[in-house]
Amino acid sequence: MTFATIRFAVDQRGVARVTLARPNKHNALSAAMIAEMTDVAGRLATDASVRAVILDAEGKSFCAGADLEWMREQFSADRATRISEATRLAMMLKALNGLPKPLIARVHGNAFGGGVGLISVCDTVICASGAQFGLTETRLGLIPATISPYVIARTGEAKARPLFMSARVFGAEEAKVAGFVTTIVDDSMLDGAVEAAVTAYLVAAPGAAGRAKRLARSLGLPITDAVISDTIEQLADVWETDEAREGVSSFFERRNPSWRR
Template identity: 40%
Template sequence: MTNPIADPLVEVTDTDAESRFVDLDATPEGVAFVTITRAARRNAFNAEVIAALHEAFETLQGAEGVRVVFVRGAGGTFSAGADLEWMRDAAEHTEADNRDDAMQMAKMLKSLWDIPALTVALVEGGAYGGGAGLAAACDMAIATADAKFSFSEVRLGIIAATISPYVVAAIGPRNARALFATGKVFDAAHAEKVGLVSEIVADAAALDAAREAIAREMMACGPIAVAESKKLVEDVAYRPVEEVMEETARRIARARVSEEGQEGVRAFLEKRKPSWLA
């Protein structure tokens, strides 16, 4: 993505439903959209959807000029989690085959986690199981007030394993234990209370308005600084202060003398816009 993007970058065709699994679009300003397009199946995951999402997220990892990535589902539902037919087939597979399937999901989520730009889940309708995990793997999530969530795996006699690193990072161990163990359905207000959701909006129109506001805000941020800030959090989380003091000092020093850091400070002092806003 070395040039501004106006057309879809990824189109993966669902031959069974004669529709696309995932759309990847971006504006010339670098606002990217990853949309699951299985609305008839409530954007449920199967092997093909997971592969398409993985491809889209890996594309965005190496893309130049992307400032923010929005992840959403088509048709008013974020994602219902695992597709029932896919789960039925998995029940007939060996443990080794199921491990391979699970690794594809794990790699897809990690490819989302590793995107340098800010990632934002736009949740409406439902986010269940792996769908809730997908939202947790984003840097932040905005949900409509009527959205519902559940880590429902235990009700099927299985566990929320591949999504657990991202959910625990988002909501903490105690909340994760309670929600994983009960499989209860909870609303957007509870999702915000435990940290799974960053903001609640009234409806789909307000979700679009929030998305536009975030996109505008991200244009003011140095793209390299955004990526380094995300990595900083991952590297210092849950480590004693004494272990990270020297490293954090090195990182801010490096940022201050970097091309982007020099430009940002000079622009502030000269009361002008930095180059990434020009």
């Protein structure tokens, strides 16, 4: 199975590996990558031979968030187009969150914006000690809307609020305290820790593991279609503000926005 922006393989144990493969773009989420990730999530969900899934990335970063070209297109798009594009990302996250298999993230480098969203839909997150995280949208006058249901489900409202508002970059230890990260290891131990996490899942009956995940989700924060739709509408509203126009313009013009002195 060949994709343009990701790599996909399944080993003899039934462990699938999905690798973000845009290293020259720091694995930023483009429209093509979102479509391919949604496709592979659907395939994995219905493949009874797959027991567990590893999500990792090539290059220096896990995922830098939104692709810059996608950002340019959203800047000049109309409301309907912005809603349509945000919905594509939302459906990708929904598909991964509902995957009836253990999903283990191997995280290194930077994970910003949508990259934090990807981490938030994983069941176990193994992180290199030097990894950095950030919900940086408010720097651009935007909000982390589409990923927000999964981030809140992961961290709880109290821990998410300061991270949502400040756009501050934070390290692995703080990410663990917030609930994003399960285990922190030195870079040299990352693969071994991921393998240990996979091995632990493989002792569970596959059907029972999937049902247990669904049970846990049913008892947590409900992420309904109405919730997803509301977050997308809120993002569309923000895109139309003067702050968003100033923030995104300043980013591409490589200058500070008006609110930064």
